[in-house]
Amino acid sequence: MVNKAGNVEIFKDEQGRELLPSVISYEKDVLKVGYDVGENAICSIKRLMGKSVKDLHKEGINCEIDNESEKVIRVKCSEEKYLTPIEISAEILKTLCKRVKKFTGMKVNKAVITVPAYFDDSARNATKYAAKLAGIDVLRLINEPTAAALSYSIEKNNNSGIYAVYDLGGGTFDISILKLHQGVFQVLAVGGDTKLGGDDFDHLLSLIVLEKYREQVGLNKKCSSVIPVWDPESLIASEHTRKLYNKNWIPVSSTAPSDTTTYKLQHSYTKTGICNIRAIKEYLSEDTSGTFEFSINGELFKCKITKEEFEQAISPLVNKTINIVTRTISNIDLKIDDIKGVILVGGATRVPLVQNSLIKLFGNKVLNDVDPDKAVANGAALQAHYLTSNSKDRNILLDVLPLSLGIETMGGIVEKIIPRNTPLPVSEIKEFTTYANGQTAMKIHVCQGEREMIKDNKSLARFELKGIPQLPAGSAKVEIGFTVSIDGILTVTAREKTTGVEQTVKINSSSGLNEEDIQDMVNQSVSNFDEDMKARSLAEAKINGNKLIHLVENVSTEQKLKILLQNAKDALQENDLDNINNAISELENSALELCESADR
Amino acid sequence: MRKENVVVERVFMSSNHFTLFGIEPAFNISFDELEKKYIELSKTDINERESKSMENINKAYQVLKSPLKRAEHLLDLFDVKSKKEHLDPEILNESMEIREYFLDCDDLQFASRMIDEKVKDCTKNLINAFATKNFDEAATQVFRLRYLYKSFEEIKENAASSNF
Numbered sequence: 001m002v003n004k005a006g007n008v009e010i011f012k013d014e015q016g017r018e019l020l021p022s023v024i025s026y027e028k029d030v031l032k033v034g035y036d037v038g039e040n041a042i043c044s045i046k047r048l049m050g051k052s053v054k055d056l057h058k059e060g061i062n063c064e065i066d067n068e069s070e071k072v073i074r075v076k077c078s079e080e081k082y083l084t085p086i087e088i089s090a091e092i093l094k095t096l097c098k099r100v101k102k103f104t105g106m107k108v109n110k111a112v113i114t115v116p117a118y119f120d121d122s123a124r125n126a127t128k129y130a131a132k133l134a135g136i137d138v139l140r141l142i143n144e145p146t147a148a149a150l151s152y153s154i155e156k157n158n159n160s161g162i163y164a165v166y167d168l169g170g171g172t173f174d175i176s177i178l179k180l181h182q183g184v185f186q187v188l189a190v191g192g193d194t195k196l197g198g199d200d201f202d203h204l205l206s207l208i209v210l211e212k213y214r215e216q217v218g219l220n221k222k223c224s225s226v227i228p229v230w231d232p233e234s235l236i237a238s239e240h241t242r243k244l245y246n247k248n249w250i251p252v253s254s255t256a257p258s259d260t261t262t263y264k265l266q267h268s269y270t271k272t273g274i275c276n277i278r279a280i281k282e283y284l285s286e287d288t289s290g291t292f293e294f295s296i297n298g299e300l301f302k303c304k305i306t307k308e309e310f311e312q313a314i315s316p317l318v319n320k321t322i323n324i325v326t327r328t329i330s331n332i333d334l335k336i337d338d339i340k341g342v343i344l345v346g347g348a349t350r351v352p353l354v355q356n357s358l359i360k361l362f363g364n365k366v367l368n369d370v371d372p373d374k375a376v377a378n379g380a381a382l383q384a385h386y387l388t389s390n391s392k393d394r395n396i397l398l399d400v401l402p403l404s405l406g407i408e409t410m411g412g413i414v415e416k417i418i419p420r421n422t423p424l425p426v427s428e429i430k431e432f433t434t435y436a437n438g439q440t441a442m443k444i445h446v447c448q449g450e451r452e453m454i455k456d457n458k459s460l461a462r463f464e465l466k467g468i469p470q471l472p473a474g475s476a477k478v479e480i481g482f483t484v485s486i487d488g489i490l491t492v493t494a495r496e497k498t499t500g501v502e503q504t505v506k507i508n509s510s511s512g513l514n515e516e517d518i519q520d521m522v523n524q525s526v527s528n529f530d531e532d533m534k535a536r537s538l539a540e541a542k543i544n545g546n547k548l549i550h551l552v553e554n555v556s557t558e559q560k561l562k563i564l565l566q567n568a569k570d571a572l573q574e575n576d577l578d579n580i581n582n583a584i585s586e587l588e589n590s591a592l593e594l595c596e597s598a599d600r
Numbered sequence: 601m602r603k604e605n606v607v608v609e610r611v612f613m614s615s616n617h618f619t620l621f622g623i624e625p626a627f628n629i630s631f632d633e634l635e636k637k638y639i640e641l642s643k644t645d646i647n648e649r650e651s652k653s654m655e656n657i658n659k660a661y662q663v664l665k666s667p668l669k670r671a672e673h674l675l676d677l678f679d680v681k682s683k684k685e686h687l688d689p690e691i692l693n694e695s696m697e698i699r700e701y702f703l704d705c706d707d708l709q710f711a712s713r714m715i716d717e718k719v720k721d722c723t724k725n726l727i728n729a730f731a732t733k734n735f736d737e738a739a740t741q742v743f744r745l746r747y748l749y750k751s752f753e754e755i756k757e758n759a760a761s762s763n764f
Contacts, residue, residue: 181639396642423658
């Protein structure tokens with residue numbers, strides 16, 4: 001909320017917390033978002049936005065998905081519940097909307113939503129659909145680093161020069177180079193990696209623990225999860241420089257912190273494994289080593305972890321981000337010296353190795369007086385304010401296309417139509433021709449990425465232009481037009497020049513969902529309540545059914561029951577509630593009859 | 601895209617990008633001046649979402665910003681036909697030399713400096729050619745610049761991949 005003084009206020013939840021971690025869990029049909037999530041919570045859902053099942057295999061993203069569908073990703077949330085990334089994101093958005101409603105009594109109708117600058121077209125579309133699903137009209141999608149720069153500039157009243165925004169969040173990494181003019185934020189270039197983030201640091205940290213465990217126990221056993229167990233006594237902070245932002249740690253005693261204050265984790269933070277690992281990461285950001293206790297495969301295991309070990313493990317990832325930074329800067333013919341300041345955004349920029357690496361590259365130009373958790377939200381709120389208040393001194397954001405757009409030509413080679421870092425909005429037309437004599441149709445395969453070969457880039461859409469007049473090869477003229485909106489969303493038109501045959505496609509095929517699917521999902525979420533009730537009845541029927549089957553199998557070997565048992569088992573494999581109920585009640589009745597006749 | 605939009609787009613394509621920015625058509629323009637105009641124009645474009653003009657502003661900016669595209673646009677404006685069939689042997693020679701040099705060169709920084717020098721020389725020639733209205737020479741230099749840029753892109757790519 002932008003208050004009368006023009007400052008941003010962030011809505012808090014009932015516990016007074018401003019941030020909402022983007023994690024969700026689904027346990028026993030209870031959906032939890034942000035805090036107090038269950039053990040199998042899903043995080044980094046952003047990484048899956050706009051991805052297809054094929055992309056997952058290609059990029060080696062590890063998550064449990066339902067294997068039935070070939071196109072649509074459905075993430076396993078619990079035994080019974082599979083959700084698409086769009087639905088999961090929508091749940092997170094809904095939770096935020098509820099918070100606003102509780103606070104102000106007003107419904108959220110429109111919103112500015114931020115996305116990583118390096119998001120491709122399908123990820124942006126997926127984000128828009130998630131908003132739609134949550135009942136929000138998207139005023140504008142803006143890039144997170146741009147939003148951060150906006151908030152920085154307003155806050156510090158600093159409005160000229162070239163800045164770099166280094167944004168390392170939980171799931172993604174982004175670098176943007178912006179030039180600030182009075183009230184105009186001109187993005188010069190963006191770069192990044194949508195598969196690199198703080199969550200990877202957490203993962204590496206848990207690998208260190210596993211490695212130590214194996215060393216000691218000498219097992220080659222597969223250990224799936226490392227769950228830290230907290231023993232406040234073993235955690236003695238060597239210094240009391242813990243900054244206020246580290247709210248996850250609270251001193252055990254109520255006296256003022258001293259050198260020997262023992263810290264323990266706040267209760268709410270100790271529930272999930274991954275969050276716990278994150279807490280160790282935070283601990284190691286300020287102390288050189290600590291002894292921690294973990295539960296691995298149900299056994300207690302205690303070990304010391306040093307900051308050095310942790311930094312060694314994550315340094316390849318940090319170096320990767322630094323390489324992307326230097327390349328992005330040199331791509332637009334700038335030098336490190338041209339950068340006036342580096343704005344840090346995203347929780348993972350608190351990791352000392354990250355900060356030190358940046359200081360090594362940029363010297364004292366690294367600005368860490370911006371709250372990395374809130375800069376993006378503040379910028380988005382300011383932009384929403386400018387877009388809706390018709391004020392004259394509003395700020396203008398000039399964003400760029402993050403990844404080149406092109407189409408496949410003969411031999412799987414990509415012909416770039418719009419190069420990356422082109423200012424948006426943009427539209428471009430190129431002419432193509434037929435390859436064979438008398439060719440009457442042309443397959444058009446649109447892709448996004450920097451690689452030469454189509455297979456290395458993200459496939460956005462395929463469509464066919466039919467009705468090309470029969471002409472010798474190379475004589476037909478097909479114009480392909482690409483238009484990218486200010487939100488970074490692409491529309492493609494193909495037009496045969498002599499006949500005027502035309503086709504237009506909005507690109508959203510790669511998330512595996514078309515406009516109808518999305519509409520269905522929107523409708524579904526309106527009648528969400530019914531759906532959820534149904535899901536719950538189904539879950540209950542299955543549990544009860546299984547109990548009965550187990551019982552009957554144990555007490556009776558009657559031939560008649562065997563058939564009914566099989567029927568019931570078959571029904572439980574499916575998700576048809578009526579069938580399950582019928583089969584189970586038949587089994588139940590026959591079993592009861594048998595029992596009665598045996599009694600007699 | 602609606603039909604009328606396509607028509608607007610095509611009319612625009614043959615129009616003069618310099619006029620939109622209020623700059624005299626010339627090769628030697630000040631980048632700072634251009635950027636200042638660009639920012640001014642984007643500020644006046646009030647309804648950014650619906651507006652088609654922002655697309656045109658961006659397009660013109662992209663053309664005017666790049667020496668190569670700016671030179672090509674000028675040749676278009678002066679209605680100079682490019683002589684693709686007639687390849688200048690000097691340019692061909694130069695590009696062959698660059699290519700050969702890259703094959704056994706491991707100092708990518710040196711290579712990129714070398715090309716940078718050549719680009720500067722080419723730009724200087726272009727400035728002269730346009731100033732003296734020697735359009736034949738300008739067309740030849742445009743051709744050369746295209747080659748140089750392409751080689752430059754290649755080194756950049758090589759440099760990027762060797763970083764990893």
